[in-house]
Amino acid sequence: MSTQRIDPLVQVETTCRALLNELQIIWEEVGETDADRDEMLLELERECVEVYRRKVDQANHSKAHIRQTIADSEAELAAICSAMGERPVHIRQSDQNIGSLKEELRKMLSQVEEMKKRKEERRNHFIDVLDQIEMIINEINGSTESVSSETVVDETDLSLMRLEELHRQLHELLKEKSNRLKQVQDHLNTLNSLCSVMGMDFKLTATEVHPSLGDSEGSRSISNNTLEQLGTEINKLREVKIQRMERLQDLATTMLELWNLMDTPIEEQQKFQNVTCNVAASEHEITEPNTLSDDFINYVEEEVSRLEDLKSSKMKEIILKKRAELKEISTKTHLIPDTQLEDAIEAIDSGVIDAATILEQIELQIAKVKEEAFSRKEILEKVEKWLAACEEESWLEEYNRDENRYNAGRGTHLTLKRAEKARSLVNKLPGRVEALTSKIMAWEEERGTEFLYDGTPVLSMLEDYANLREEKEQERRRLRDQKRLQGQLIAEQEVLYGAKQSPPKPQSAKKGSKQCTGVPSTKKVALGGPMLQAHKLDSVNSPRISQTRSNKKTEFMLQNDAIPASPAFKRGQDIADAPFRKHPSNGINTNEIESPLKTIPTNDPSNNTMTPLKTISSVDEENRKPKAMHSTASVQMQTDITPPPTLQTSLVEETHEEMEQSFEEKRLALMHSDKQIPSMIQV
Amino acid sequence: MTSAQPPAPGRELSNPPTDGISNLRFSNHSDHLLVSSWDKTVRLYDASADSLRGEFMHGGPVLDCCFHDDSSGFSASADNTVRRIVFSHGKEDILGRHDAPVRCIEYSYAAGQVITGSWDKTLKCWDPRGASGQERTLVGTYPQPERVYSLSLVGNRLVVATAGRQVNVYDLRNMSQPEQRRESSLKYQTRCVRCYPNGTGYALSSVEGRVAMEFFDLSEASQAKKYAFKCHRKSEAGRDIVYPVNAIAFHPVYGTFATGGCDGFVNVWDGNNKKRLYQYSKYPTSIAALSFSRDGRLLAVASSYTFEEGEKP
Numbered sequence: 002m003s004t005q006r007i008d009p010l011v012q013v014e015t016t017c018r019a020l021l022n023e024l025q026i027i028w029e030e031v032g033e034t035d036a037d038r039d040e041m042l043l044e045l046e047r048e049c050v051e052v053y054r055r056k057v058d059q060a061n062h063s064k065a066h067i068r069q070t071i072a073d074s075e076a077e078l079a080a081i082c083s084a085m086g087e088r089p090v091h092i093r094q095s096d097q098n099i100g101s102l103k104e105e106l107r108k109m110l111s112q113v114e115e116m117k118k119r120k121e122e123r124r125n126h127f128i129d130v131l132d133q134i135e136m137i138i139n140e141i142n143g144s145t146e147s148v149s150s151e152t153v154v155d156e157t158d159l160s161l162m163r164l165e166e167l168h169r170q171l172h173e174l175l176k177e178k179s180n181r182l183k184q185v186q187d188h189l190n191t192l193n194s195l196c197s198v199m200g201m202d203f204k205l206t207a208t209e210v211h212p213s214l215g216d217s218e219g220s221r222s223i224s225n226n227t228l229e230q231l232g233t234e235i236n237k238l239r240e241v242k243i244q245r246m247e248r249l250q251d252l253a254t255t256m257l258e259l260w261n262l263m264d265t266p267i268e269e270q271q272k273f274q275n276v277t278c279n280v281a282a283s284e285h286e287i288t289e290p291n292t293l294s295d296d297f298i299n300y301v302e303e304e305v306s307r308l309e310d311l312k313s314s315k316m317k318e319i320i321l322k323k324r325a326e327l328k329e330i331s332t333k334t335h336l337i338p339d340t341q342l343e344d345a346i347e348a349i350d351s352g353v354i355d356a357a358t359i360l361e362q363i364e365l366q367i368a369k370v371k372e373e374a375f376s377r378k379e380i381l382e383k384v385e386k387w388l389a390a391c392e393e394e395s396w397l398e399e400y401n402r403d404e405n406r407y408n409a410g411r412g413t414h415l416t417l418k419r420a421e422k423a424r425s426l427v428n429k430l431p432g433r434v435e436a437l438t439s440k441i442m443a444w445e446e447e448r449g450t451e452f453l454y455d456g457t458p459v460l461s462m463l464e465d466y467a468n469l470r471e472e473k474e475q476e477r478r479r480l481r482d483q484k485r486l487q488g489q490l491i492a493e494q495e496v497l498y499g500a501k502q503s504p505p506k507p508q509s510a511k512k513g514s515k516q517c518t519g520v521p522s523t524k525k526v527a528l529g530g531p532m533l534q535a536h537k538l539d540s541v542n543s544p545r546i547s548q549t550r551s552n553k554k555t556e557f558m559l560q561n562d563a564i565p566a567s568p569a570f571k572r573g574q575d576i577a578d579a580p581f582r583k584h585p586s587n588g589i590n591t592n593e594i595e596s597p598l599k600t601i602p603t604n605d606p607s608n609n610t611m612t613p614l615k616t617i618s619s620v621d622e623e624n625r626k627p628k629a630m631h632s633t634a635s636v637q638m639q640t641d642i643t644p645p646p647t648l649q650t651s652l653v654e655e656t657h658e659e660m661e662q663s664f665e666e667k668r669l670a671l672m673h674s675d676k677q678i679p680s681m682i683q684v
Numbered sequence: 685m686t687s688a689q690p691p692a693p694g695r696e697l698s699n700p701p702t703d704g705i706s707n708l709r710f711s712n713h714s715d716h717l718l719v720s721s722w723d724k725t726v727r728l729y730d731a732s733a734d735s736l737r738g739e740f741m742h743g744g745p746v747l748d749c750c751f752h753d754d755s756s757g758f759s760a761s762a763d764n765t766v767r768r769i770v771f772s773h774g775k776e777d778i779l780g781r782h783d784a785p786v787r788c789i790e791y792s793y794a795a796g797q798v799i800t801g802s803w804d805k806t807l808k809c810w811d812p813r814g815a816s817g818q819e820r821t822l823v824g825t826y827p828q829p830e831r832v833y834s835l836s837l838v839g840n841r842l843v844v845a846t847a848g849r850q851v852n853v854y855d856l857r858n859m860s861q862p863e864q865r866r867e868s869s870l871k872y873q874t875r876c877v878r879c880y881p882n883g884t885g886y887a888l889s890s891v892e893g894r895v896a897m898e899f900f901d902l903s904e905a906s907q908a909k910k911y912a913f914k915c916h917r918k919s920e921a922g923r924d925i926v927y928p929v930n931a932i933a934f935h936p937v938y939g940t941f942a943t944g945g946c947d948g949f950v951n952v953w954d955g956n957n958k959k960r961l962y963q964y965s966k967y968p969t970s971i972a973a974l975s976f977s978r979d980g981r982l983l984a985v986a987s988s989y990t991f992e993e994g995e996k997p
Contacts, residue, residue: 429908431904431908432904432905432907432908432909433908435905435908436908661847661848661873662847663787663831663833663847663873663875664928664990664991664992665706665747665785665787665991666803666831667991667994668722668991669745669762669785671994671995672745
């Protein structure tokens with residue numbers, strides 16, 4: 002160094018010297034005084050000293066400055082270090098300071114620079130963290146302000162500890178953020194499922210809550226507000242879901258009921274399987290998309306209302322059917338149907354009255370009518386029979402007035418048969434009427450109401466009929482009495498004047514028909530017993546039974562289609578072998594015989610009992626042309642006193658064609674004939 | 685013979701007669717059954733126990749029998765005799781005679797008399813309390829229009845059905861003449877007559893598969909109730925084969941009645957409702973007689989050929 006210094010210095014010195022020399026020269030030239038020279042040299046010296054002094058001051062200053070700077074730097078360093086929480090790396094090593102100040106300064110500066118850099122770094126870190134923290138906090142708070150560009154950092158504390166702290170904070174915040182994000186995601190998922198179940202637009206709903214939520218990609222708001230809103234939205238939607246679910250379930254149950262009621266086919270039911278399977282589900286079990294959408298629910302509702310319409314129309318059908326049934330039953334039993342119910346049925350369409358109640362009413366009515374019909378059945382049958390009999394009666398009267406009724410022609414035998422039946426019916430009528438009357442009265446008493454037949458009380462009908470009959474009876478009696486008197490007159494005349502022809506009988510057109518019997522009361526006298534019974538048994542009247550004697554020889558006539566099983570029938574009848582279809586000729590025969598019997602009033606006991614002998618005689622007189630068998634019949638008529646022939650004779654007569662025998666008699670006879678004669682005597 | 689409780693099948697009694705059965709009767713006091721037969725015996729059975737308690741020989745086929753009480757009974761025989769049989773002693777004595785086979789016999793509790801009908805065309809009443817011998821026992825003889833075929837008693841009424849389809853109704857208290865003289869409503873020979881237990885009328889059956897239900901009361905109202913119905917017939921090729929209805933028996937309690945015919949069937953009828961209640965399964969041959977026990981629990985059915993078709997092997 003010094004060498005180096007020397008050089009310039011030497012140079013300068015030389016220069017100075019040169020200058021001085023020069024100066025001297027000059028002076029010399031100039032001739033300056035030595036005083037002046039000295040002065041000038043002094044000045045020069047003084048100026049030089051000044052300059053030197055200045056320079057030295059400067060140098061001192063700079064040295065002080067440097068020292069100051071060093072100190073400053075130190076201080077700065079210390080500050081930085083303390084701010085950063087580190088011990089200063091470089092403590093002042095004044096003792097080790099061999100080097101010059103400038104060196105020191107340099108070092109110091111570099112250290113300071115370093116520290117500054119580090120501080121800056123640290124500070125950046127802090128800023129970073131703080132920024133992040135702030136961001137997150139902002140997110141959480143939901144504030145939309147962006148992170149301030151100037152984050153305030155606490156310069157005083159840039160220590161690592163604090164940084165750690167801040168990092169921790171950040172970490173937690175990050176956690177919180179992630180939690181919230183998860184929450185949001187969960188909520189969104191729930192929302193999504195709810196929306197899908199209910200057919201709502203998820204994106205729309207989500208963005209309604211917060212615009213960022215609709216975006217599946219971008220960051221989502223995690224603010225408290227958002228979360229809250231999400232929560233409420235979810236709850237709201239859930240409630241809506243529950244509501245809809247309940248509605249749907251109601252509809253489903255209704256549908257099930259209606260299906261049950263109307264026996265809907267399986268195919269139809271399958272369409273709504275997804276609805277009915279959820280009928281008892283709870284809220285969280287319903288997760289299929291669109292199962293609770295408005296459209297779907299409406300669809301189901303429509304179906305339900307369609308089914309209900311179907312049900313009501315079916316009910317109407319049923320009601321109409323029942324009404325028809327009711328009418329039928331009513332008309333069958335000749336009851337007048339209830340008009341009140343009819344009106345009610347008409348009112349169904351107007352909707353005033355409920356179909357179900359009407360159905361109930363109809364059912365009740367039907368049951369009532371059925372019960373009534375049942376109780377009326379028996380009587381009704383009798384009434385109908387009676388009505389039929391009345392018709393037959395009037396037909397018969399017509400028929401009797403018909404002059405040509407015995408003309409042989411097509412179907413005559415049928416009308417004759419009908420007349421037969423009609424007569425027997427007519428004879429049974431009074432008894433029937435009485436029985437019917439008593440039955441009806443009993444019924445009316447029991448039920449407390451009149452017995453109506455198509456609206457008219459039957460009892461009055463019967464009464465009218467009875468009165469009519471009574472009148473007719475009286476008419477007939479009158480006529481009969483008249484005839485009797487006439488007959489008596491004639492008889493008396495005959496006694497006086499001899500036999501006369503039988504007086505014309507106004508009622509019987511054919512004389513021939515009177516051949517066999519003629520007279521009302523003792524018809525049986527002339528005829529063989531069974532001949533009288535040619536008609537059906539049922540019409541037998543008491544007066545005829547009261548006095549009859551049949552003869553021994555009885556004639557059996559096949560009046561019906563029966564074929565006898567035993568040979569007993571073969572005896573004693575001429576017509577036995579005739580095939581039954583020969584009926585008509587026989588029938589006509591018998592009916593011919595019969596008609597006078599019947600047409601002449603049979604209900605006249607007085608005639609029979611009072612004057613039996615007289616009538617017998619008139620029979621004989623009237624019946625001028627009896628058939629052969631009947632003449633024997635009249636001979637055989639018995640009285641009470643004649644002793645009967647012995648059994649012996651009857652046994653002997655067994656071969657007689659007309660002998661009636663019971664099976665026991667026949668058997669005994671056989672036994673005895675087997676045993677030969679002694680057994681007969683034995684008796 | 686079988687006793688029947690519907691619908692259970694009947695029980696055949698052992699030791700039946702060796703020839704056809706003419707009639708059988710239940711006692712009014714017990715389940716003893718008296719059976720008269722063409723093998724000339726009258727047998728006494730205990731129906732419930734199915735045991736033969738007595739057998740009484742007669743001089744000829746026995747045509748009818750009846751109980752007096754549980755210790756004695758009466759029989760009507762084809763040898764013209766009317767006998768009294770004392771079961772306990774196994775003895776029988778002749779109460780009286782007719783001039784021809786005695787066809788029917790009844791005992792009237794009301795009158796205390798035995799009533800017999802015979803083919804000698806008479807009805808005779810006997811007093812069994814007297815000593816035997818016709819002079820003491822015969823109460824009266826009442827001529828009939830024809831041979832007596834069937835008899836039935838109820839209370840004080842007696843119904844006599846004879847040949848020629850005549851029917852006489854007597855009041856036992858005045859036998860001098862019939863209360864009513866009627867003719868059978870049926871056209872064919874009368875086979876059997878039975879009075880209703882309630883005494884209002886009688887049922888009459890004929891050989892032509894028909895039964896007539898008649899009433900004693902001659903008023904119009906009562907006579908309107910009478911009717912006849914066909915029964916014991918078989919339908920074949922459009923025609924009916926008719927069988928004689930040999931027996932009628934009335935149930936003492938219900939008033940329903942059973943009829944037995946030569947077709948081998950027993951039908952039970954409800955006369956008021958005019959319906960057949962049931963028909964028992966076919967018997968091997970004709971039904972000869974029917975009888976209900978006194979409580980109506982048992983029905984005795986006699987099935988034997990009744991000679992409706994003459995001689996048969």
